[in-house]
Amino acid sequence: MNRLSNATLGGLPPSVARPAYDRGAVTSGIVHLGIGAFHRAHQAVVIDDRLAAGETGWGIVGASLRAGDTRDALKPQDGLYTLAVRSAEPTRFRVIGAIAKVLVAPEGPERLLARLADPAVRIVSLTVTEKGYCHDPATGALAEDHPDVQHDLSEALPRSAPGYLVEALRRRRRAGHAPFTVLSCDNLPANGATVKRVLTRFARLRDADLGRWIEAELACPSTMVDRIVPATADADRTEVDAALGVADAWPVVAEPFWQWVVEDHFPTGRPDLAASGVEMVRDVAPYELMKLRLLNGAHSTLAYLGYLAGYETVADAVADAGILSVVARLMDEATPTLRPLPGFDLDAYKQNLRRRFANPALRHRTWQIAMDGSQKLPQRLVAPARDRLAQGQPIGVMALGIAAWMRYVTGSDEKGGIIDLRDPLTDRLRTIAAEAGPVAARLTPALLGIREIFGADFAADPRVVEPVIRALDSLFQVGARATAARLARRDLVL
Template sequence: MKLNKQTLAQASKQATLPTYDRTALLPGIVHLGLGAFHRAHQAVYTDTVLAEGDLRWGIVGVSLRSPDTRDALAPQDNLYTLGIRGEGEQLRIIGSIIDTLVAPESPATVLAAMSHPHCHIVSLTVTEKGYCHDPATNTLRFDHPDIAHDLAHTDAPRSAIGFIVRALEKRRDAGLPPFTVLSCDNLPSNGNTSRALVLAFAERIDTELSKWISQHGAFPNSMVDRIVPKTTDEDRTAITARLTVDDAWPVVTEPFSQWVIEDRFAGPRPAWEQAGATMVDEAEPYEHAKLRMLNGSHSSLAYLGSLAGYVTVDQAIRDDGLRGFIERMMTEEIAPTLQRPGLDDYRDELVARFRNPALKHRLQQIAMDGSQKLPQRLLGTIRARLDAGLPCERLCFAVAGWMRYLRAEDEAGRAYPISDPLADTLQAAAGITDISQRVDALLAIEAVFGNDLAMRIEFVSVVKGFLRRIEEEGVLQALGKIDAKNVHDFLSSPTKNV
């Protein structure tokens, strides 16, 4: 039997079920980027709000590329299982998604949902690359193929930005207020960034539209935090076995979940605080801490752990050398750049979450799209340290690890793919034999490093030295020596030419 509204009674033997009338839900939220993270995070908070009796907030999920999610969820009446894994596993059927659309199949249907009077919020989890922007400057790339297409074909957008602007235009022309644009992606000041990109696009097609959005729209910043690995066939088999009904598209996650949202909306909103979200005036302290502590450490662990041959986060963090490196990087280099209270406890909590063996969070999943992630996860912290005249050796070591990772094979010679929108450019630079020239070529990619870091000799020389050491000695041996002796002496001591 397949999971759907007819088989919920069977599933209830092992899982918590929705307690509200799903047939009465209104389509109050359109969500762009219907991936696993949204279904394990925002959709769960909204499910709780619906259970409290406010039925205005059904979610219309939109896949901007692949039909896979729609094809799996539609036969299940858009129901799916959330598996929360810690010491045991709790199962919960989520019912907040009421429809799933595939944008390339019918852009008009998506625009109709976004411009419907019931829609008050358009939220996004489209990943960093989905914003079609330059991550080093946070400016819209008008030469991006999707943006160029959307400027020429306003009735059939491809990009999230194109859909948002065209839908807002339809609302203005119909005399409707704008919806709130709620970014839930790991971008610095994600609401401010979304606003700037939307206004830049709107300005190109209609100056008055841009002014209307600026005056009446809302783009609150938010911070989302929950570890959500990619669902595997093993996960599907295990959850189906427990439910005794077939769920083609479950998601698995950890017990921890956090959502911090600036309380600045253009219209009504769900009472997400009743579901555990934190409504604030200013999200930046939480956002910086999460991007730099969790995401920065996650990316560092992904690149260094992959080189050492580890497959999952919990395997890598159980290596004493890697764990010590990550803990000291957070304590000595990242935390001093932040203002959020309780950072020591936050660090310890993160390490404990990384050690969760039930998630099996693959390092390669975190390593994807490094060119889009490094600017906010590592390079922003590096700039802050350099500007303050402070050392940032471990952060530089992580950048050097990424540069070595781009060779597409670990230290045992096992190959892996480089999944990145700039993969060709990155791998061409990473293939340069001379290490100094290789680093220079990578630093010259302004979309990643901007036009300033290549000029910071104190940064460039340390990255070159660490990359040379990683190539010569291996990542674990090299990082073990950072604390063993003065870094300057370590980098200037003789090594063989690489």
């Protein structure tokens, strides 16, 4: 079967949407770090719309900071790939042409730095996941003892996202060019302010003058991004190949819903994002908090409970009445910790979230969402729990979400099987779990003592320790399904 490429675009079936512009006339004004499935199903789709509208200076050069698998898949396809949008309706297929090329940083650091330093590049966007910022999730500060930070401060060629950005900014300053705008699209609290803090501190450690310049000149607008994008499976490739009549080595699959809220601060220019449905606002924080605590907090809780209960996908997990009840209560308990959004219907938003989770056409694996929990819990569950305590309220179902993570990181499922634990703190988590054993009263304070996740206060606060112990003990004794059912019946009080 022929591959998807510029040469085969014209032969695709009429039902398959494709780039409605001359790709040869596009120049690249954006570099994107972390060229994974989410970016290709979200931001790149919006840019594809803007290119079709005639804004041809905003093509994307993607960059992987780790492996070359995405480059290897897309290079023979001239950067083209398929977006498959799945719901109860027939799947819709669209070929995206916004990505001009993909660079692999470890194979050619200088090539990526040269592209970042090019004054034609006015935006550098990122989806490198929470751990890619080399920061302390509990404080939002640069993790100065991080191995990649230490490497990048001592070596000429970087390997971390902060290292590449600061070195590129140094080169631009030396050449007399304005800094690019850094646009984080990851689930970090105040992601713009966080990345600015990380980059400024990193730069100051290298050169005090560079740090002052970055602090004064660099724009880092905050964003909120939302779309459910499961990992691509072989069955997805088979479906896409059949629909296109050509082979696509790495399509992406997504739900119909998407949202992108962006702080409108781009000193060197930007595409007309609002014309493609992006919400350009002065303050992203209320939207970000809503998404982190309602969607992401529920997603993580679903992932740990669902995986432990033996459910492979999110849709399978929310089909369990007990787990669905946990999700609904978690959202309700998080609601008083949100900032006001006048005119926004939060109840409708929460109902829509539950419908999205239940989409049977998306096989969003609980194991995928469960990855890197030490980086996700601080903003998804710990921060709203801390806010509830400040309001004089119990942490409630959030205690079960935290306990479910604790049960998961023991590395053994309810049938005794080994959990493939993927986390920057894996070794430390396994050591703590092995030393404490499956005893809630020992494991809970031991894990709450990890300051990078829980800060310095949780391990000493009985309002946290006691409900988490009760929830974790139930998970050890009767399992995730029965614990969720007990909570739904109010037989378990947290």
